Amino acid sequence: MDTLDQSLLSPVPDLGLGLGLRNCHFEHILTHWPEVDWFEAISENFMDSGGRPGYVIRAIAERYPVALHGVSMSIGSTDPLDVDYLRKLKRLADDIGAIWVSDHVCWSGINGVYTHDLLPLPFTEEALNHVISRVRQVQDCLDRPLVLENPSSYVQFTQSTLSEPEFLRQLSDATGCRLLLDVNNVYVTCFNHDLDPIAYLQDFPMDAVVQIHLAGHTHCGTHIIDTHDQPVSDAVWALYRRVWQQTGGISTLLEWDGNIPDFDRCLTEVNKARRYRSGTMEPHIETGSANQQGSGVPTPLDFLIPDIMATMDEE
Amino acid sequence: MDNTLSSLQRQMQQALISPGCDTGKQAESFIRPTSRLSAEACLSIYQRSYCSRLQSCMREQFPALCHALGASVFNDFSMDYLSRHPSTCYTLYELGRLFPDYLKATRPDSNSGQESSEQEYSEQEIWIDFMVQMASFERKMFALFDAPGHEGQRLATNDTDDKHLCLQPAVRLGRYDFPLMDYYLAVRHGASPDLPPMKITHVLLVRKEYRIHILTLTPAHATFLAAVRNGLSVTDALAYTADQLKIPHSGVLQSWHASKGVREVWLSAGLFIDTQQ
Numbered sequence: 014m015d016t017l018d019q020s021l022l023s024p025v026p027d028l029g030l031g032l033g034l035r036n037c038h039f040e041h042i043l044t045h046w047p048e049v050d051w052f053e054a055i056s057e058n059f060m061d062s063g064g065r066p067g068y069v070i071r072a073i074a075e076r077y078p079v080a081l082h083g084v085s086m087s088i089g090s091t092d093p094l095d096v097d098y099l100r101k102l103k104r105l106a107d108d109i110g111a112i113w114v115s116d117h118v119c120w121s122g123i124n125g126v127y128t129h130d131l132l133p134l135p136f137t138e139e140a141l142n143h144v145i146s147r148v149r150q151v152q153d154c155l156d157r158p159l160v161l162e163n164p165s166s167y168v169q170f171t172q173s174t175l176s177e178p179e180f181l182r183q184l185s186d187a188t189g190c191r192l193l194l195d196v197n198n199v200y201v202t203c204f205n206h207d208l209d210p211i212a213y214l215q216d217f218p219m220d221a222v223v224q225i226h227l228a229g230h231t232h233c234g235t236h237i238i239d240t241h242d243q244p245v246s247d248a249v250w251a252l253y254r255r256v257w258q259q260t261g262g263i264s265t266l267l268e269w270d271g272n273i274p275d276f277d278r279c280l281t282e283v284n285k286a287r288r289y290r291s292g293t294m295e296p297h298i299e300t301g302s303a304n305q306q307g308s309g310v311p312t313p314l315d316f317l318i319p320d321i322m323a324t325m326d327e328e
Numbered sequence: 329m330d331n332t333l334s335s336l337q338r339q340m341q342q343a344l345i346s347p348g349c350d351t352g353k354q355a356e357s358f359i360r361p362t363s364r365l366s367a368e369a370c371l372s373i374y375q376r377s378y379c380s381r382l383q384s385c386m387r388e389q390f391p392a393l394c395h396a397l398g399a400s401v402f403n404d405f406s407m408d409y410l411s412r413h414p415s416t417c418y419t420l421y422e423l424g425r426l427f428p429d430y431l432k433a434t435r436p437d438s439n440s441g442q443e444s445s446e447q448e449y450s451e452q453e454i455w456i457d458f459m460v461q462m463a464s465f466e467r468k469m470f471a472l473f474d475a476p477g478h479e480g481q482r483l484a485t486n487d488t489d490d491k492h493l494c495l496q497p498a499v500r501l502g503r504y505d506f507p508l509m510d511y512y513l514a515v516r517h518g519a520s521p522d523l524p525p526m527k528i529t530h531v532l533l534v535r536k537e538y539r540i541h542i543l544t545l546t547p548a549h550a551t552f553l554a555a556v557r558n559g560l561s562v563t564d565a566l567a568y569t570a571d572q573l574k575i576p577h578s579g580v581l582q583s584w585h586a587s588k589g590v591r592e593v594w595l596s597a598g599l600f601i602d603t604q605q
C-alpha cells in the first residue's frame with residue numbers, strides 16, 4: 014500500500030448534527046447564523062464560483078465546520094481522472110479549511126460524458142483494483158484521505174462477486190480512505206436488491222466510517238427511490254439507531270434536496286436524531302408500504318441550479 | 329461476452345444517453361432481476377432518471393423559454409439537445425451552454441436552401457427567432473450569476489475621474505429583436521405573456537454585490553458601452569458615439585454629465601470600477 018501519512022488516519026471528531034448547505038437557505042443562514050453543528054457543501058457548486066456561492070461558502074466556513082461533498086469525481090469510471098477537477102477541488106478544500114472531502118463509490122460517465130448520476134459499479138476484483146488505484150491517485154492529489162459513500166442502487170450486476178460492504182472494506186483497507194455511511198442508501202439498496210439491511214450493517218466496516226447521511230426516500234411498492242424530498246422514514250431511523258449503538262457516535266448529516274422546506278424544518282428533522290438514538294423517540298415501522306408522494310425522481314439535481322429569476326433585481 | 333468494467337460502463341451509458349438502442353433489451357445479460365422487477369425494469373429506473381433530472385435542470389436554467397414553449401415541448405427540445413450534446417463538464421452550470429446554438433442550428437427553416445424575402449418572414453420564423461434569442465438571453469443571465477465580478481475591487485463613485493473609469497467584469501450587453509426583458513419579467517411575476525411584437529431592444533445585464541440587474545439601453549448607450557468594452561477610454565467613446573449616431577458631441581457630453589444623467593445612474597448601478605488605487 015502507498016504510504017499515507019498516519020496522522021491523517023487519526024480518529025476524526027464527532028461534529029454533531031449537520032445539514033446539507035442548499036442555495037435556498039443561504040439568505041437565512043447569513044442573516045440568522047442558526048445553531049447547527051456543521052454543514053456539508055456540494056463541491057461542484059463552489060469550485061468555479063466567481064459569484065455569490067463562492068462568497069457564501071467562505072463566510073459560512075468562518076463560522077461553522079464545513080465538509081465538501083462531491084457528485085462528479087467519478088472514482089469508478091474507466092476514463093482517466095480529471096486532474097483539473099482535482100486541482101480545483103483541492104484549492105477549494107484548502108481555502109475553506111474543509112473538514113474532509115467526500116464523494117461516492119460510483120461512476121458518472123465515460124468517453125468524456127457526464128450523466129450527472131451516481132451509477133453503480135459491479136463488485137468485482139477488477140473494479141476493486143481499479144478503484145483502489147484511483148483512490149490512491151486522488152489522495153496524493155488532494156493530500157488528504159478521501160471519504161467515500163455507498164450510493165443508492167437500482168441494479169445488481171450479474172458479474173458481481175463481492176458484497177458492497179466487503180468491497181468497501183477492502184477498498185478502505187487498501188487505501189486508508191474513510192467511509193460515509195448513508196443509512197438511507199443502505200435501506201434503499203437492500204430493499205431493491207432483496208438484501209437484509211441489518212446483515213448489511215453487521216458486515217459494514219464501521220471502523221472506517223467518519224460520517225453518516227440521513228435522507229428521505231419514496232417507496233414505489235416494487236422498489237424504493239432515493240428521492241431526498243421528504244422526512245427520514247421510521248425504518249431508516251431504526252437503522253440509524255442500530256448504527257449509533259454499533260459505533261457510539263459519528264458525525265451525522267441530513268440531506269434534503271427536493272421540495273426543500275425552510276431551514277428550521279430541516280433543522281428540526283436532523284435534530285430528531287438525538288431522540289431516536291437515545292431511545293426517547295421510537296420509530297414505527299410499517300413494512301412494504303408505498304409512500305409515493307414525492308417526485309419519484311432519484312435525488313433531484315435541480316436544487317443545484319441557482320434560481321436566477323427569483324434573485325435578480327428589476328430596473 | 330466481454331466482462332470488463334469498461335465494457336459494462338459502455339453498455340450502461342449507451343442505454344442512458346441513447347434511448348431507443350436495444351441495450352435495454354440486453355439488460356438481462358448484465359443485470360440480475362429482483363424478486364419484483366425484471367432486469368430491464370431495473371435499468372429503466374436509471375433511464376427515466378437521466379431524462380427527468382436533466383430536463384428539470386434545463387427548465388431551471390431557461391425558465392422564460394420553458395414558459396414560452398410549454399414544459400412538454402421544452403422537455404422534448406432539451407432531450408434532443410442532450411442527445412446531440414451530452415454533458416461533458418463536471419458542473420451542471422455548463423449544461424445549457426450550447427442550447428442557444430443548438431436551437432439556431434436545428435431550426436426547421438435553417439436549411440431550406442432559399443433566402444426568404446421580407447414578406448415571407450412568416451409567423452413561424454418570428455417565433456423561432458424569439459426562442460433562439462430568449463435562450464441566449466437566459467444563458468447570458470445564468471452564466472453572469474457565477475462569473476467573475478467586481479467584488480474585491482473598488483467601484484467608481486461620482487468623484488472618480490472619467491479617465492479612471494473601467495467597465496467591471498460582470499457586465500453583459502445584448503441586442504435583441506424582441507423586448508425579451510419585458511417577457512422575462514412578466515413570467516417572473518407569474519403572468520402568461522403572449523409572444524411580443526418585434527422591437528429592437530438593447531439590454532444591459534450587470535451584477536453588483538452578487539445581484540443581477542437588467543437595464544434597457546438606448547442605441548446611443550449601447551454604442552457607447554460597446555466602444556468602452558472594446559477598449560476606448562470614456563472620453564473617446566463619447567466622441568465615437570456622437571460620430572456614429574450623427575448627434576452633436578455637446579449633446580452626448582451633456583447627457584453623460586447631467587445631474588441624474590447617464591454617468592450618475594450607471595455609477596450607482598455599479599457598471600464601473602475605479603482604476604486608481
Ligand SMILES: [Fe+2]
Nearest residue numbers: 162195226268
Ligand atoms: Fe448521501
